[in-house]
Amino acid sequence: MSGVQCLANARLVLPDAVVTGSVTIQQGMISEIVESDHIPTGALDCEGDFVLPGLVELHTDNVERHIEPRPEVDWPHLSALIAHDAELASTGITTVFDAMRVGSIHSGKGRYLDYARGLANELLAARAQGLLKISHFLHLRAEICSETLLEELAAFGPDDRVGIVSLMDHTPGQRQFRDLTALKTYVAKKRGMNDAEFEAHVANLIDLQARLGTQHEAGAVQEARRLNAVLASHDDTTAEQVATSQANGVGFAEFPTTVEAAEACRAHGIAVMMGAPNLIRGGSHSGNVAAAELAKAGLLDIISSDYVPSALLLSAFQLGQIWNDLPRAIATVTANPARAARLSDRGLLKPGLRGDVLRVRELNNTPLLRGVWSQGERVA
Known part of the structure; x- marks a missing residue:
């Protein structure tokens, strides 16, 4: 499990909505979800890509x-x-x-x-x-x-x-x-x-x-x-x-x-x-x-x-x-x-759950994976 990873400027796929915000993963777990277009120092700028659960x-x-x-x-x-x-x-x-x-x-x-x-x-x-x-x-x-x-x-x-x-x-x-x-x-x-x-x-x-x-x-x-x-x-x-x-x-x-x-x-x-x-x-x-x-x-x-x-x-x-x-x-x-x-x-973007997340860009109705994290570790 890695230290801290923040994915920001993303369209977060939550259970009942898609919102612009950031997900922070700390010690393998989701520690914070913030609705904002702010990109914290050191965060990964997702450039408006979707971020969703693994x-x-x-x-x-x-x-x-x-x-x-x-x-x-x-x-x-x-x-x-x-x-x-x-x-x-x-x-x-x-x-x-x-x-x-x-x-x-x-x-x-x-x-x-x-x-x-x-x-x-x-x-x-x-x-x-x-x-x-x-x-x-x-x-x-x-x-x-x-x-x-x-x-x-x-x-x-x-x-x-x-x-x-x-x-x-x-x-x-x-x-x-x-x-x-x-x-x-x-x-x-x-x-x-x-x-x-x-x-x-x-x-x-x-x-x-x-x-x-x-x-x-x-x-x-x-x-x-x-x-x-x-x-x-x-x-x-x-x-x-x-x-x-x-x-x-x-x-x-x-x-x-x-x-x-x-x-x-x-x-x-x-x-x-x-x-x-x-x-x-x-x-x-x-x-x-x-x-x-x-x-x-x-x-x-x-x-x-x-x-x-x-x-x-x-x-x-x-x-x-x-x-x-x-x-x-x-x-x-x-x-x-x-x-x-x-x-x-697991299965949701929610604080306290496993840091299993995906970064996905949609192109011509086709999802393109741009990053995969398992317990906060990038695996693809």
């Missing part, structure tokens, strides 16, 4: 992309983790919940082996050694259609910074992959399956769900409670599925696939998270509901970068145009995800 990312597959840049390619993990951390910092993300799959399949063309416990050890060690620029927590993606979910979850404990456990039911023919054609396109490209191998893969997943699905879901809910982690649902499609999520104690819903599910989430007090790529591209790559449609209906609370870290900031500014309300839009990538993850020390 972005809070609840679900990113980016760490998996770094450790396995191509199928079956296992990249050196420490190098991958440091590159992942630096990439996120360069996009304005100052808090991340790194998504790691738990629950494996050990046979067939569609096999995927356990890796989360070992990778988490390496990530936590890198953090303890001060090698990382931003704040990292774990998000365990509990794969219901797997052979070893509960054993893998049992390997984690209360000291592992597990902040989120999400229930992932990728049974073919429902939720994200109601359209088997979309699933086949995705899997065939990623795993190189032929028609027969794909059919065998689908049959195996359906069998696993039939035999173990109920046990795995109930067990994952209990493990989330043991770890004191927020429970998330994934790809809820129907009101009935949302009711089950509510009964399980889900705090937020990742990527509901229909308006029906999003409306049910709102009725049950479950925050709705959608993907930034969906918003930017104008629709879901799986053919599900568009994030912009939910935004216009007032059914969108949180944005996640999902598989494109740089999409998070861009999506927030695009959402600001849809709503004509930049503070409300910025909250979807700062205050709202922080609240959903039970983090009360």
Whole structure:
């Protein structure tokens, strides 16, 4: 944590307004916010750029992309983790919940082996050694259609910074992959399956769900409670599925696939998270509901970068145009995800909170990052 840093002559994005002023960070914490165009001696003149809280990312597959840049390619993990951390910092993300799959399949063309416990050890060690620029927590993606979910979850404990456990039911023919054609396109490209191998893969997943699905879901809910982690649902499609999520104690819903599910989430007090790529591209790559449609209906609370870290900031500014309300839009990538993850020390420009701030200039409706500070230290 640095000494004193003052960012002045900035447009400060506060919870319900944008004002001209300065932010002072001292010993890693925001110590003062002043509404004024005065530039104190020694302050950084932001030249009218926006200053906003650091972005809070609840679900990113980016760490998996770094450790396995191509199928079956296992990249050196420490190098991958440091590159992942630096990439996120360069996009304005100052808090991340790194998504790691738990629950494996050990046979067939569609096999995927356990890796989360070992990778988490390496990530936590890198953090303890001060090698990382931003704040990292774990998000365990509990794969219901797997052979070893509960054993893998049992390997984690209360000291592992597990902040989120999400229930992932990728049974073919429902939720994200109601359209088997979309699933086949995705899997065939990623795993190189032929028609027969794909059919065998689908049959195996359906069998696993039939035999173990109920046990795995109930067990994952209990493990989330043991770890004191927020429970998330994934790809809820129907009101009935949302009711089950509510009964399980889900705090937020990742990527509901229909308006029906999003409306049910709102009725049950479950925050709705959608993907930034969906918003930017104008629709879901799986053919599900568009994030912009939910935004216009007032059914969108949180944005996640999902598989494109740089999409998070861009999506927030695009959402600001849809709503004509930049503070409300910025909250979807700062205050709202922080609240959903039970983090009360970040997500807002407010004295007493972490000195995680961004300097952003807008050019042709595109946000350009001009500085990133994590606990007062400039990291990008």
